[in-house]
Amino acid sequence: MEKRNLCGIPVSPLCMGTAAFGYAVPEQTAFRLLDIFCERGGSFVDTANVYCRWEDGTNGSERCIGRYLRLRGKGRLTVATKGGHFAVSDPATSRIRLQELRRDAEESLRTLGLDTIDFYWLHRDDPAIPADEILGMCETLRREGKIAHYGASNW
Numbered sequence: 001m002e003k004r005n006l007c008g009i010p011v012s013p014l015c016m017g018t019a020a021f022g023y024a025v026p027e028q029t030a031f032r033l034l035d036i037f038c039e040r041g042g043s044f045v046d047t048a049n050v051y052c053r054w055e056d057g058t059n060g061s062e063r064c065i066g067r068y069l070r071l072r073g074k075g076r077l078t079v080a081t082k083g084g085h086f087a088v089s090d091p092a093t094s095r096i097r098l099q100e101l102r103r104d105a106e107e108s109l110r111t112l113g114l115d116t117i118d119f120y121w122l123h124r125d126d127p128a129i130p131a132d133e134i135l136g137m138c139e140t141l142r143r144e145g146k147i148a149h150y151g152a153s154n155w
Contacts, residue, residue: 007149009118011044011078018047023058030064032069036043038076047112048082048123059111066112069155080119081108087119096126098137105146 001008003010016037019032034045047061062081062136069077084096085124095101101122120141138150 022064050085082123085123
């Protein structure tokens with residue numbers, strides 16, 4: 001699979017979604033799927049801090065990806081993850097605040113075992129906050145070295 005340049009990072013043109021990894025897809029199966037993906041030239045995976053929280057209260061997908069990276073090598077995959085999703089227990093309350101985004105990013109970094117998140121997407125929007133303020137929060141996390149690139153999902 002020929003790599004594409006995304007913000008200066010060579011990635012496979014296919015990105016593997018991992019929302020069910022670590023829960024509905026058991027870790028052993030997830031690892032085998034990731035191995036096959038990598039063997040065929042895949043190098044880009046998508047996860048989120050919230051994936052599996054609705055099932056078991058943990059960021060199970062990131063935990064699974066983090067264990068894979070520790071066992072198979074951190075350089076094997078480029079990781080995109082997301083933060084800023086509403087709390088599963090309180091979907092009416094926005095979490096698009098710098099302290100919440102920082103908490104999500106720091107937890108993701110620890111769980112994934114990374115120094116910097118390659119691509120960080122905001123999982124939700126908050127129409128009450130101007131877009132430039134929201135992107136300013138992302139820029140703060142980038143300047144702090146927590147994330148390399150950022151974008152928005154579900155806007």
